[in-house]
Amino acid sequence: MSSQPKRVPMYVQLKNFILNQMKNGTWKPGDKLPSENELAEEFKVSRITVKNALADMVSQGIVYRIQGKGTFISDDSSESMMSFEPIKTDSSLIAFLMPRLNNCFTANLMTGIEKELADQGYNFVFRLTHESQELENKLLKELVTAGVSGIMVYPVDGETFNHEILKLTLNHYPLVIVDRYLRGLDTNCVYSDNYGGAYEATKHLTELGHASITFISTKISGTTSIEDRLRGYEQALIDAGQFIDYRLRLLDLGGGMPAVDQIQTYLRENPDVTAIVATNSTIGLQVMKAAQLLNLDVPRDLSIVCFDDYEQSNLYPVPLTYVDQNEMNIGKEAVKLIVSLIRDRSTEPRKLMLPNKLIVRQSTAINPRSDGSATAGVLLSEVRP
Structure with a gap:
């Protein structure tokens, strides 16, 4: 250090x-x-x-x-x-703000951050923002005043702009955005290739003969990771010669009723849907539950691909095909970037996009309603039990 x-x-x-x-x-x-x-x-x-x-x-x-x-x-x-005190920097502390810690992705991300910080000789300050931008801003001010050397921020969903982050960036304070970027804000960030991951997930389904593929997410506006996944999904459909059908998307999951009920209603109203691209594993499992309640067999009647793995997925009867973002590596690279900023604040802002990988498992199969021309797309990606 x-x-x-x-x-x-x-x-x-x-x-x-x-x-x-x-x-x-x-x-x-x-x-x-x-x-x-x-x-x-x-x-x-x-x-x-x-x-x-x-x-x-x-x-x-x-x-x-x-x-x-x-x-x-x-x-x-x-x-x-009398109450004004110049900031005194504690050179051993780096902070991380996260909206929630409730799944394998966030836990693995945290593990990657903690391990790399320890390897680099820094101590770790962690705070939850509970999906509140107001709390996020409050914690940013408090941590800067407390004198931490740098801050990593996993923004709350829907966050399009943050004045506190802008101020810190303009003053060359060591700050890194994790998991996504903020449009129009030229700041340091580390995230996975969300566009490419969704493209490969959708391409896998089109190669299996699926033509009615639905994209399901929580509220999309302002969250660049989800926005980029939607773009990747659409481009894969276009490249497969399919039309963009706006009926084949559910973009406000959980906004007004229980997610599983919302998915059941959607599938009943759209019986031609044979495949789903879900923007996270929680949604993927909710789709699985909705299919079970509707007596739909996965993958015979409905193929499912999601982003991220989930706890003890190998014990499920039908493990979901998923996009592996290697979140531990995202955490490690975020730490490496912020440490470099602490050592040299004159560094120009950097956007680091990391590759991801489609892991094909039992939740996807050739569409039985297709004309038989589909290729076995599972041969194009790694297959795990």
Whole structure:
């Protein structure tokens, strides 16, 4: 582990400069501060960095703004200054924020992170965000203030933008997004090839002669991993010469009724469906349960492919064919990336997309309703019992 002193973010350095000018009497209550452009030029930083520093000081009551006139030292700034402390970095701590820890994927991801952190000589701080972006932002602020060296974030579902992550990224704070990326935010991230995984899963089904293949997921909007899986599914259908049928998708699972009931209703209303691409193993198992309740045989009547394995899957009568994202490796690579950022904060943001693999098991078979021209797609991928 590097013994180099950890760099304090630029917006904190700027706040310290202003506070020092106030403490030594250079700037007094009522004085106007230099403009944002002047401060940005003096410190060789962007205006957004200056805005972040001043915004924090406004919230603390140290300075105040008058629209069109500028920023001024507050009359009661001395009291507010007493509570301000520069960040002290604990070089041994790296934090990880995750919305939930409730399946094999998240457990294996956590294991990969913990093992690599230990190998790298760092200690681990873990916090659950419980699918709340508000809590996520609160924890980000608390962890930065506590002085952790860096933070890894598995964003909550549906998160399209995060102002706290943007601020930290602009200030070159060591931060890595895990499992996905945030569109329009140029930040460090590590994720699997969701598009390619869904493409291969769908291609496997089309090669088995399936033409009515449904894509099932929870709410899709804003979650780039699911959005990319939908794109991969659609492209595989197009490449197989099939039309995109918007009836063949269920994109709000669990939104209004129990998931198994919702899937049963969908399958009853769409009896031509012979195959399912599920965006995670929980949904895959829910499809399996719904098929059982409808007396549909898997895979004779319905083939199922999902993302990710599940606990003791080898003990199930019909183990699901799945896309293996190698989540332990995602965790390890996320740690390697954040450690490199801690050692050199000047590194340009990197997006690291890792390969995945289709593991074919007993839940997929040749469509008996096809014309017999389907090839045995299982020969194209690894087969596991």
